[in-house]
Amino acid sequence: MVQINFIAVLVSAFLNLAIGMIWYSPILFGKKWAEWTEFKIDPEKPINPMPLYLQSFLATILTYFVLAHFVEFTHSVTFQNGANTGFWCWLGFIMPV
Numbered sequence: 001m002v003q004i005n006f007i008a009v010l011v012s013a014f015l016n017l018a019i020g021m022i023w024y025s026p027i028l029f030g031k032k033w034a035e036w037t038e039f040k041i042d043p044e045k046p047i048n049p050m051p052l053y054l055q056s057f058l059a060t061i062l063t064y065f066v067l068a069h070f071v072e073f074t075h076s077v078t079f080q081n082g083a084n085t086g087f088w089c090w091l092g093f094i095m096p097v
Contacts (some may be wrong), residue, residue, distance in 0.1 A: 003070045013060040017053065 024030045035038070041047070070089055076082040 002069055002072045004065065004072065007076050009061060009068055010063045012064050013057055016064075017057050020056070021053075 022028060024033055034041075067086075067089060070076075071082060071085055074081065074084045074085050
């Protein structure tokens with residue numbers, strides 16, 4: 001039986017969301033990102049970001065839950081083993097996308 005630390009998965013997903021919100025805020029890189037992507041905000045049509053935040057949060061929970069299974073299946077208990085597992089997951093699943 002695989003033992004997953006669900007609290008760690010939830011905390012990691014929350015931190016991912018919080019860091020993303022700060023990263024793309026006008027305080028850090030939000031203005032540059034909007035400039036580079038030519039993103040325009042229409043003041044006549046306000047955007048409700050909550051559905052997108054919820055979708056992103058749920059997708060992140062799923063991703064971290066699956067990653068926790070990979071870590072458990074590969075018995076990655078040391079930093080080096082965890083980094084190796086993370087690298088191969090990144091190379092095979094994230095980088096190609």
